[in-house]
Amino acid sequence: MTTFDLNFAADHFALFGIAPTQGIDAADLESRFRDIQAQVHPDKHADGTDSAQRLSMQWATRVNEAYQTLKSPLPRARYLLHLRGHDAQIESNTAMPMEFLMAQMELREAVAEAKVGADETALDQLRDQLLAEIKSEYVRLQRLIDTDKDYPAATALVRQLMFQEKLRQEIDDALDAVFS
Amino acid sequence: MALLQIAEPGQSAAPHEHRLAVGIDLGTTNSLVASVRSGMSVVLSDERGRSLLPSVVRYAADGAVEVGYAAQAHQASDPRNTIVSVKRFMGRGRRDIAHVEMLPYDFVDTEGMVKLRTAQGIKSPVEVSTEILKALRVRAEAALGGELTGVVITVPAYFDDSQRQATKDAGKLAGLNVLRLLNEPTAAAIAYGLDNGAEGIYAVFDLGGGTFDISILKLSKGVFEVLATGGDSALGGDDFDHRVFCWIIEQAGLKPLSPQDARLLQGQAREAKEYLSQHGEAPITVKLGSNEYVDLTLTIDTFAEITRTLVQKTLVPTRKAMRDAGLAVNEIKGVVMVGGSTRMPQIQHAVGEFFKQEPLNNLDPDKVVALGAAIQANLLAGNRAAGDDWLLLDVIPLSLGLETMGGLVEKVIPRNSTIPISRAQEFTTYKDGQTAMVVHVVQGERELVSDCRSLARFELRGIPPMVAGAARIRVTYQVDADGLLSVTAREQTTGHEARIEVKPSYGLSDDEIAAMLKDSFSHASDDAFRRALREAQVEGQRLIEAVQSALKEDADLLSTLERAHVETCVLRLQTASMGDDRRAIDRAMDALNSGTNEFAARRMNKSVSKALSGKRIDQVEMG
Numbered sequence: 138m139t140t141f142d143l144n145f146a147a148d149h150f151a152l153f154g155i156a157p158t159q160g161i162d163a164a165d166l167e168s169r170f171r172d173i174q175a176q177v178h179p180d181k182h183a184d185g186t187d188s189a190q191r192l193s194m195q196w197a198t199r200v201n202e203a204y205q206t207l208k209s210p211l212p213r214a215r216y217l218l219h220l221r222g223h224d225a226q227i228e229s230n231t232a233m234p235m236e237f238l239m240a241q242m243e244l245r246e247a248v249a250e251a252k253v254g255a256d257e258t259a260l261d262q263l264r265d266q267l268l269a270e271i272k273s274e275y276v277r278l279q280r281l282i283d284t285d286k287d288y289p290a291a292t293a294l295v296r297q298l299m300f301q302e303k304l305r306q307e308i309d310d311a312l313d314a315v316f317s
Numbered sequence: 318m319a320l321l322q323i324a325e326p327g328q329s330a331a332p333h334e335h336r337l338a339v340g341i342d343l344g345t346t347n348s349l350v351a352s353v354r355s356g357m358s359v360v361l362s363d364e365r366g367r368s369l370l371p372s373v374v375r376y377a378a379d380g381a382v383e384v385g386y387a388a389q390a391h392q393a394s395d396p397r398n399t400i401v402s403v404k405r406f407m408g409r410g411r412r413d414i415a416h417v418e419m420l421p422y423d424f425v426d427t428e429g430m431v432k433l434r435t436a437q438g439i440k441s442p443v444e445v446s447t448e449i450l451k452a453l454r455v456r457a458e459a460a461l462g463g464e465l466t467g468v469v470i471t472v473p474a475y476f477d478d479s480q481r482q483a484t485k486d487a488g489k490l491a492g493l494n495v496l497r498l499l500n501e502p503t504a505a506a507i508a509y510g511l512d513n514g515a516e517g518i519y520a521v522f523d524l525g526g527g528t529f530d531i532s533i534l535k536l537s538k539g540v541f542e543v544l545a546t547g548g549d550s551a552l553g554g555d556d557f558d559h560r561v562f563c564w565i566i567e568q569a570g571l572k573p574l575s576p577q578d579a580r581l582l583q584g585q586a587r588e589a590k591e592y593l594s595q596h597g598e599a600p601i602t603v604k605l606g607s608n609e610y611v612d613l614t615l616t617i618d619t620f621a622e623i624t625r626t627l628v629q630k631t632l633v634p635t636r637k638a639m640r641d642a643g644l645a646v647n648e649i650k651g652v653v654m655v656g657g658s659t660r661m662p663q664i665q666h667a668v669g670e671f672f673k674q675e676p677l678n679n680l681d682p683d684k685v686v687a688l689g690a691a692i693q694a695n696l697l698a699g700n701r702a703a704g705d706d707w708l709l710l711d712v713i714p715l716s717l718g719l720e721t722m723g724g725l726v727e728k729v730i731p732r733n734s735t736i737p738i739s740r741a742q743e744f745t746t747y748k749d750g751q752t753a754m755v756v757h758v759v760q761g762e763r764e765l766v767s768d769c770r771s772l773a774r775f776e777l778r779g780i781p782p783m784v785a786g787a788a789r790i791r792v793t794y795q796v797d798a799d800g801l802l803s804v805t806a807r808e809q810t811t812g813h814e815a816r817i818e819v820k821p822s823y824g825l826s827d828d829e830i831a832a833m834l835k836d837s838f839s840h841a842s843d844d845a846f847r848r849a850l851r852e853a854q855v856e857g858q859r860l861i862e863a864v865q866s867a868l869k870e871d872a873d874l875l876s877t878l879e880r881a882h883v884e885t886c887v888l889r890l891q892t893a894s895m896g897d898d899r900r901a902i903d904r905a906m907d908a909l910n911s912g913t914n915e916f917a918a919r920r921m922n923k924s925v926s927k928a929l930s931g932k933r934i935d936q937v938e939m940g
Contacts, residue, residue: 154929169929171540175708176924179737179798183467183496184699186863187910188917194797196921198737205734309640316633 145196148220149203159214159282161207170204210275211302214295217282223292225299237297245304252311260315264308271301336466338496338698339457340504340690343446343470343484345404345527345553346657348372349684350453351691352461356702358508358688358695361460369683370456372526374448375399376435384452393580396421398436402555403449405527406431406442407487408479415551416559421576430483443487450491466859467496469694471686473528474500475548475634475714477760478772478802485799492848496697498799501525502532503543503711504689505655509680510536511692511707517650518544520638522668522676523686524631525656527553531635533642533649539707545641545733546714547634552627554590554658560623561586561615565601569611578605589615594660621663628667635671641733652676657683710735713800719792720757720766722747729794732762736800741793743809750782756792756806777806853902857894860906861887864913867920874919886912 150157153169175181177196182189206212215225244263251259274294281291339352339361347369351360360368367386375388376398383391392399400422411417411424411431423434432441450470457465470493472484481498488495502521509515515536523530530548534541562583566574574582581603589599593615601613621628639646652668654676659665668676696705712735718728719742730740746754754777761769780788789809796802864887872880890905 154932169932171538171708172928172932173925174710175540175706176928177921178708178710180497180693180697180709183697184859184863186860186867186913186917188914189863189867189920192917192921194737196925197798198739198795201735201738202740205738312640313633313637316636 145199149207149216152200152203153207157217157220159210159217159279161213163208166204166207170200170208173200210278211295211298214278214282214291214298218288218292218295221288223288225292225295233293233297233300241300241304248304248308248311252314255315257312257315260308260312264305264312267301267305267308271298271305274298274301336698336700337457337461337463338467338469338691338694338700339453339461339465340499340687340692340694341450341453341468341470342501342504342687342690343404343449343472343487344372344686345402345525345555346372347526347683348449348453349687350457351684351687352457353691353695353700354461358691360684360687361457363456364459370449370452371401372403372449373399373401374403374445376437376440378436380437382437382448384448393577393584396576396580397423400433400435400440400445402527403442403445405551405555406433407446408477408481408483409442413551415556419579421579430479443483443490446484446487447490450487450493454491454493464855465493466855467494467694467698469497469499469504469690469697470495471499471501471504471690472800473523473525473548473550474502474530474532474543474546475528475550476800477550477715477770478717478800479770480550481800485801496694498801499690499693500530500532500543500546500711500800501528501686502530502546502655503534503541503709504687504693505653505680505685506532506534506536506541506689507692507707507709508685508689509653509677510534510541512680515651518644518648520635520649520652520672521655522631522635522652522659523548523655524658524664525553526658527551527555529553529631529634531631531638533638533644540710541707542710543712543733543735544644545638546712547638547641548714549630549634552630553656554587556627557590557624557658557661558583558586560627561589561620564615564619564623565611565613568613569609571605571609571611572607575606578607581605582611585611590620590661593617593620594662617662624661624663628663631664632667632671646672649674653680653685654678655680655682655685711798711800712736713738713796715760716762717758717760717772717794717796717802718769720759724766726759726761726764726766726769729792730796734796736796737798739793739795741791744790744792745786746780746783746788746790747785749785751785751788752780752782753778754780754790754806756804758794758802758804772802773804775804775806777808780808781811783810850897850899850902853899853906854894857890857902857906860909861890861894864909867913867916871916871920871923874923875916879916883909883912883916 153166155161155166174197177193177200179190179193179197182193206216218225244267248263251263278291278294281287281294339350342349349360349368349370351358362368370385371389373385373388373392375383375391375395377383388399392401406414409431410429414431425432425434425439430441432439454465468488470484470488472481485495485498502523505521505523506519518533518535521532521534528548528550529552530546532546533544535544565582565586585601585603589601592599598614598616601611601615603611605611649672652672652674659682665676712733713730714732716728716732717730718726721727729742730738756775756777757766757771758773759766759769760772763769777790780790787810790806791809792804792806794802794804864883875883886909890909893901893905
C-alpha cells in the first residue's frame with residue numbers, strides 16, 4: 138500500500154496525488170475527488186464530535202475548491218501557471234494581438250445584434266463557432282505548457298481564453314434572455 | 318424523565334441503538350414526515366391513517382392553534398386567521414409576494430420578512446411554519462415511540478439564502494435538531510436512485526404547490542452529484558389555481574369578492590384543476606355569500622390555454638440548467654417527476670416533448686421527497702447499515718456576490734458550485750484615511766445590485782488609516798452543507814483584524830430565536846428548564862458516543878498519555894451528565910471537544926490518505 142502525506146496545505150495537484158500538468162485524466166481525477174469526498178464530506182461526520190464536524194467542513198471545502206480548479210482547463214492552466222510564477226492577472230496590462238482583438242470585436246458585434254433581434258438561431262451558431270475556437274485553443278495551451286514549457290506564451294493565451302470564455306457567458310445570458 | 322444509560326469508561330454505550338430520525342417535506346400545500354423503519358423508508362400517518370398534513374395553520378380567536386385538516390376546514394369561514402401556503406412568504410418581503418392584494422390576510426408593514434396580523438397577534442411566516450413542524454414532530458414521536466434525535470427538512474433547490482435560513486429557524490423553534498436542509502429534487506433523486514439502482518444522468522422535474530425546481534444529477538457508483546439546478550421559487554400549482562380563479566371571475570362577471578367568497582372560489586378553482594387531471598372537463602357550480610351563482614364548465618383545452626404561459630415558464634429554467642450542466646437532451650437517461658402539480662396533463666406533455674422521452678411517473682409525486690429525506694436523515698443520525706455508503710454532492714442554486722462601486726455586483730461564488738465551498742476576494746479603500754467599509758452581500762445572477770436579493774449589509778470598522786488603495790480587506794464567503802452562507806471580513810496588511818460574521822438580514826438572530834423559544838415556554842418555566850437540561854444531557858451523550866466510537870476505530874493514533882486525557886474528559890462529562898447542573902455539562906462538553914481536536918485532525922488525515930491508498934500516486938515535482 139502506498140502511503141503518503143496528504144495535508145491541508147498541499148497544492149491542488151498534490152492533494153489528489155496527480156502530476157502537475159495541463160493534460161489530465163479527467164475520469165481519474167473525478168474518481169479521486171469522489172474517493173476523498175466520501176471520507177471527508179460533512180454528511181459522513183454529522184454524528185461526530187464538534188471538531189470532527191468543523192474539520193470535515195474545512196476539508197470538504199478544500200477538496201471542492203481544488204476539484205473546481207483542476208477539472209476545467211482554464212482555471213487549471215491559470216493555477217498551474219501561478220504555481221510556476223506566471224500570474225495572468227498581474228500581466229493584464231499586456232496588449233493582446235491586434236488580429237485577435239479585431240476578431241473578438243466582430244464576434245461581439247454579431248452577438249449584440251443577435252441579442253437585440255432575440256435571434257436564437259444566430260446566437261446558437263455564434264456559440265458553436267466560439268466553442269470550436271476555444272476547443273482548439275485549449276489543445277494549443279496544453280502543448281505550450283506541457284511540451285514547450287513556454288509559460289509566458291501560455292499566460293498570454295490564458296488571457297485570450299478568459300476573454301473568450303467571458304463572451305461565451307454573455308451568449309448564454311443572451312440565450313436565457315431570449316427564452317424568459 | 319428517562320434515565321440515561323451510563324457505560325463503563327472506554328466502552329461504547331449501546332453501539333447499535335437505533336436513533337430516531339425523520340425526513341420532513343415542508344410543502345406549500347401539504348407536508349409529510351417519513352422515517353426509515355426496518356430498512357424501509359415509510360411515510361408516517363396520523364391516527365386516522367392520513368399521510369398528508371395540509372400546510373394550513375389557524376389562529377382561532379379563542380386561543381386555539383389548529384394545524385392541518387382542522388385548520389383547512391375553516392379556510393373559507395375564517396380566511397384572515399387561517400394561513401395557507403405560508404411557504405410562499407418564507408424569507409420574503411411584502412413586495413416579493415405575487416397577487417398580494419388578492420390575499421385575505423392582514424399584512425403588517427415591516428422591514429424584512431413579511432408578517433401577518435391574526436386573532437392571536439402578529440405572526441411571522443417562520444412561526445406559522447413552526448406550528449406545522451410541531452404537528453409533524455408530535456405525529457412522528459407518537460408513531461416511533463420516542464424523542465427524535467434529528468431531522469432533515471427539505472427545501473426547494475431554488476430557495477435562496479433568506480428562505481433557507483427562515484426554514485432552519487422554524488425547525489429550531491419547533492425544538493427539532495435540524496441535521497441538514499436537503500434540496501427537494503435531490504431528496505427525490507435519492508429515493509428514486511436507491512430504489513431503482515439508477516446509474517447515469519437524470520433530470521428531476523419538481524413542480525409543487527408554490528415552487529418549481531429542475532435539477533440535473535449524475536448518479537454513479539453510489540454518488541449523487543448535482544450538476545446543475547434551476548427553478549422559480551414563486552411558481553407552482555397555486556398559480557394554475559389562480560389562473561382558473563381569474564377565469565371564473567371573468568366568465569361569471571363577478572363583482573369584487575369578500576375574503577370568504579374569494580377563498581371559496583379559490584377552493585373551487587383548485588378542485589377543478591385536480592379534476593381535469595383525470596377528466597376532459599370540470600363543472601364549477603357554487604353559490605356565493607353575495608347570493609351570486611356561478612355555473613361554468615372548464616374544458617381541458619381552455620385550462621391548457623389559460624395556463625400556457627405558466628407551462629412555458631417551467632421550461633426556461635429547465636433549458637438554463639441543461640446549458641449550465643453542458644448537456645444535450647439526448648444525454649438525459651430519465652426524467653423523474655415530483656410534486657403534485659406534475660399530474661397536470663399539459664405538464665406531462667410539455668416535459669415529454671422537451672426531453673424527447675416519456676417522463677418517469679412510477680413514484681408517488683407527493684411522497685417521494687419525504688421518503689428521500691428520511692433516508693438521508695437516517696444516515697446522518699448515524700444509523701448506517703451495509704450498503705449505506707452513498708454520498709451526496711449538492712450545489713448552490715444562485716450566485717453569491719457583493720456590491721462594488723456604481724451599484725454593480727461582483728460575483729464571489731458562482732451558481733452551481735458544489736457545496737460546501739468558500740471563496741475569498743480582496744478589496745481596498747478608495748479614499749485616504751478611510752477607516753470603515755460597507756460590505757453588501759447579494760444573491761442572484763443579474764449585474765445590478767438592485768436586481769439581486771440583498772442578503773446582508775454590514776460595516777467593517779477599525780481599518781487603520783492609510784493612503785487610498787493600501788489597505789487589503791479580505792472578504793470570505795463560506796457556504797456550508799445546508800447551502801447557508803456566512804461572511805467574514807478582515808483587514809490584512811497591518812495584522813489588525815477586524816472580523817465580523819453575518820447572518821442574512823431576513824433570518825432571525827439567535828437572540829430572537831431564544832426569545833421566541835422562551836416565549837413558547839412562558840406558561841411553564843419549569844418545563845423550559847427541564848427541557849434545556851435534557852437537551853444538554855442528550856447532546857453530552859451524543860458527544861460521548863462519538864468520541865468512544867472514534868477511540869474504538871483509531872485509538873492507535875493517540876499516545877497512551879493522550880488517550881488517558883481523552884478518557885478522563887469522557888469520564889468527567891459522564892459524571893456531569895448525571896447531575897442537573899446544565900453549565901457543568903456544557904463545561905465538560907467544551908473540555909472534551911477541545912481535548913479531541915488533535916485526535917479529530919489525525920483521524921481526518923488518515924481517512925484522506927486511505928481514500929487514495931489504492932491509487933497510483935504520481936511523483937509530484939514542482940518546477
